[in-house]
Amino acid sequence: MDIRNNLTRLHELENCSVIEGHLQILLMFKTRPEDFRYLSFPKLIMITDYLLLFRVYGLESLKDLFPNLTVIRGSRLFFNYALVIFEMVHLKELGLYNLMNITRGSVRIEKNNELCYLATIDWSRILDSVEDNYIVLNKDDKEECGDICPGTGKGKANCPATVINGHFVERCWTHSHCQKVCPTICKSHGCTADGLCCHSECLGNCSAPDDPTKCVACRNFYLEGRCVPTCPPPYYHFQDWRCVNFSFCLDLHNKCKNSRRQGCHQYVIHDNKCIPECPSGYTMNSTNLMCTPCLGPCPKICHLLEGEKTIDSVTSAQELRGCTVVNGSLIINIRGGNNLAAELEANLGLIEEISGYLKIRRSYALVSLSFFRKLRLIRGETLEVGNYSFYALDNQNLRQLWDWSKHNLTIINGKLFFHYNPKLCLSEIHKMEEVSGTKGRQERNDIALKTNGDQASCENELLKFSFIRTSYDKIMLKWEPYWPPDFRDLLGFMLFYKEAKASSGNGVEDSRPSRKRRSLGDVVNVTMMPPVIPIFPNVSSTVVPTTQEPPRPVEKVVNKESLVISGLRHFTGYRIELQACNQDAPEERCSVAAYVSARTMPEAKADDIVGPVTHEIFENNVVHLTWQEPKEPNGLIVLYEVSYRRYGDEELHLCVSRKHFALEQGCRLRGLPPGNYSVRIRATSLAGNGSWTEPTYFYVTDYLDVPSNLAKIIIGPLIFVFLFSGVIGSIYLFLRKRQPDGPMGPLYASSNPEYLSASDVFPCSVYVPDEWEVPRDKITLLRELGQGSFGMVYEGNAKDIIKGEAETRVAVKTVNEAASLRERIEFLNEASVMKGFTCHHVVRLLGVVSKGQPTLVVMELMAQGDLKSYLRSLRPDAENNPGRPPPTLQEMIQMAGEIADGMAYLNAKKFVHRDLAARNCMVAHDFTVKIGDFGMTRDIYEMDYYRKGGKGLLPVRWMAPESLKDGVFTASSDMWSFGVVLWEITSLAEQPYQGLSNEQVLKFVMDGGYLDQPDNCPERVTNLMHMCWQFNPKMRPTFLEIVNLLKDDLHPSFPEVSFFHSEENKGPENEELEMEFEGDMENVPLDRSSHCQREEAGGREGGVSSLGLKRSYEEHIPYTHMNGGKKNGRILTLPRSNPS
Secondary structure, three states, X not given: OEEEOOOHHHHHHOOOOEEOOOEEEEEEOOOOHHHHXXXXXXXXXXXXXXXEEEEEOOOOOOOOOOOOOOEEOOOOOEOOEEEEEEOOOOOOOOOOOOOOEEOOOEEEEEOOOOOOOOOOOOHHHOOOOOOOOEEEOOHHHHOOOOOOOOOHHHOOOOOOEEEEOOEEEEOEOOOOOEOOOOOHHHOOOOEOOOOOEOOOOEEEEEOOOOOOOOEEEEOOEEEOOEEEOOOOOOOEXXXXXXXXXXXXHHHHHHHOOOOOOOOOOOOEEEOOEEEOOOOOOEEEOOOOOEEEEOOOOOOOEEEEEEEEEEEOOHHHHHOOOOOOEEEEEEEEOOOOOOOHHHHHHHHHOOOOEEOOOEEEEOOOOOOEOOOOOOOOEEOOOOOEOOOEEEEEEOOOOOOEOOOOOOOOOEEOOOEEEEEOEOOOOHHXXXXXXXXXXXXXXXXXXXXXXXXXXXXXXXXXXXXXXXXXXXXXXXXXXXXXXXXXXXHHHOOOOOOOOOOOOOOOOOOOOOOOOOOEEEEEEOOOOOOOOOOOOOOOOOOOOOOOOOOOOOOOOOXXXXXXXXXXXXXXXXXXXXXXXEOOEOOOOOHHHEOOOEXXXXXXXXXXXXXXXXXXXXXXXXXXXXXXXXXXXXOOOOOOEEEEEEEEEEOOOOOEEEEEEHHHHHHHOOEEEOOOOOEEEEEEEEEEEOOEEOOOOOOEEEEEOOHHHOOHHHHHHXXXXXXXXXXXHHHHHHHHHHHHHHOOOOXXXXXXXXXOOOOOOHXXXXXOOOOOOOOOEOOHHHEXXXXXXXXXXXXXXXXXXXXXXXXXXXXXXXXXXXXXXXXXXXXXXXXXXXXXXXXXXXXOOEOOEEEEEOOOOOOEEEEEOOOOOEHHHHHHHOOOOOOOOOOOOOOOHHHHHHHHHHHHHHHHHHHHOOOOOOOOOHHHEEEOOOOOEEEOOOOOOOOOOHHHOEEOOOOOEEOHHHOOHHHHHHOOOOHHHHHHHHHHHXXXXXXXXXXXXXXXOHHHHHHHHHOOOOOOOOOOOOHHHHHHHHHHOOOOHHHOOOHHHHHHHHHHHOOOOHHHHXXXXXXXXXXXXXXXXXXXXXXXXXXXXXXXXXXXHHHHHOOOOOOOOOOEOOOOOOOOOOOOOOOOOOOOOOOOOOOOOOOO
């Protein structure tokens, strides 16, 4: 199975337990980690051939993709490998924690720059032999991984340990999955989870010991739920792993009986096996599919697709194995390979007849065509361009065609063509003309006289010396002139000589080729006497003086094959992609990129601490040391080494981790005896140690010697306790007085319409654990979901967090380790806002872990992510499309009703959202849409916000005109944003006001503009949008009214879970809306002029009437920003021309 370019075909593995063949996943350059987040194929247990992964971007681990893959049989291999992981640029771990056996073949893991957890795998427990494994150029090679097996961080060894190369090491696949190691007595049969040996017919694992029906995979054959050593009659072996009956094999045979599709085989029965074809020397009996021995040579006619076949490898030659007659033409184009002659003869040696032509082209690996040992006839029914039935072009090493004394070949139709075969002599070609019966058919240029055999010793002729003279430093030779028939063929003469101890030689060794060679006769060996005057002066160095001109500098390099890249960061890993392009053209005209990974050299002084080491002495003999971190270290700082000593004592050393340094902004030396001290510090990075700082001196006194300290020790804490209690009590009374009915006390809005900062409310507030506190040991983090406002968000499991559920999947928000105390309090207080929210259509807070570090906030898990990403994934051309069509009108109405119900609940709690958008709505596993946890997506979609005039970030494309103009945020401005969310739903999350800059959107909306109707938008949804986008905020409906409009079309389960139908909502359907009608509501304009209709009413005569409101827009809008003041006034429902 070949899956490439996108993930569409990967879903075909949904219900597969065995892949009969290979699995290749490759060449996916646009996939991201989130595309694989919910992909899992737990049913896949075995692959019969091989598994290959190559350049799949975004895939970080296989632990979720193939969690139960146990066996790779390797029946057919990829260049002798059963598992290939090559150039997976984002893969961090293999994670195949259930893989127990690779039956045949080796492992190749190469050029994976992020791949760790390789040294912790004992491959000898999976393979019979590890000698041929090729595991190189991975991150694991660079000793940067720091692999930690489960339990190691807590000082416990949970994983089994084995010895490899003398090292006794724990074995694991990931930080949470050990490698399963069965007792030695079990051999390769596998074992149960309790370590009990499986039955001898099992392979990998089993669910019960010594039971052949409980095997995960079978060592030999699988038959009706049982592992057996061989298939009993009437069953046959199939694909080397299972038993099938005759009807199964017959169906396969008939399926391809009349098909010429490549790879479709007419299965036959031979030697108790159902196999694709009969072996050599056998032919099929059509009555019973059995292979019977041939009487003489077995004819086998092979029909070629499209009339020809190119043989460019041993693999392609194997497809013609056993063929005696080839119905078509053959093109041989083999450039390299191992043991080629034997492989080609084994696969092509039985071919006796070719109906078309035979073409040998650029086959540099061929020396002879003798592998066609039985080829006797080339019919030439179809010919190569130019009417050639035998064509040989540019074969640099071809020396012989056939041994013509033993081989007979007839060519019925067509000519011969020979060009650029430098080692094939013309005599060999002329011999073929005579034997094949083609002599006289060729034209003058069909057989090149100058490019065939020009580098071979095809003819020899003896040259005689006519003059020989010797002197102390030279030899003069003359020989008889030689002129070939065409004088242009004579390029020159080559003279070979060597020193001889005596003149007893009788010839010159000739090992250099020439097209037509003349040998030098009367060879004379010459011995020279040492010269009287030395030729060169004596020198004592290895450099001999020369008078040659020094080489000139290179002025220009054309088509260079090297490049120096400068300006890189020191000690930084880089992955460089290299492509060959025909010209400066778009990317599709370039080759597939080749990768190389390298790390730059470390900077000599990059790890030095710049600046002085400062100190502050506290009571109890505690000294706080601070220093500046290296600005651009080599890689990252691992730790700091603090060396200090008291005068007269030995030097002491303290290691300070990078995490500890960030928490304390330095380090503290505690319990120092009084005295003079010196201290120096150095940093240690991935590249090694930096330099020591200059010594810093300080003096520690005994604080008990100072009498006044005793009073400070007693009185100081008491004063602090009283003051702190007074401040807390005052704040509590103030909050109770301001808002007795709010969910969390007053909520103040700052001038920046972002989420409320805890520092705006309680500059000195401290979070106090309450009934929402969850023990840390009940939370288990599984994997990353994404980046939130304060830190990473994880998927995890929580125990006993929901009544009646032992374990619940949850989302866990964290705060960055380097966050300040104020940011941590703000993080907790932001979560505390949600403690008062208990609505099915608002994401629910489940608990808080505030004790210890890091701080955790446990939320309801929204498996489908945010609504914006979900909608974009439903686009037909989306690469991560889950296979669902775009939402129907019914689904759009359901989404709108759920969002409106959640917002109605927030309004009832006097909470103004201020940032309602698809990105801030979340989609649950059952596709219910809920108002998201506040602040989670601000960092992810930062481009959706705009900073106006140096103020805070504004989501201008979702904001109402009064919010843009005056900074007024009310339930009515949320309703405008709700209309934009409806627009996002119908457009599958396109960018609102596309083509306009943020400044243009500001002016456009404040001038009365609103979004155009999306393509194919249902009329009912369009009407809802227009109701939300009334310029006058009082003309917009409430969220309760929206739900009331849609309630009859929502899912039957909606009344059971909605706020609208709950007891908490005080009968919205029974309230009378206060309106004053002064004309036809059909004529109310949908533009900014609606807010001044009352003033214009008196000036109109007989035309359009206007609607009068009880309050003008200029009056104070009853909702204060977020502090829950006066309840919202009545909102008018805008009548529609087409009620829905």
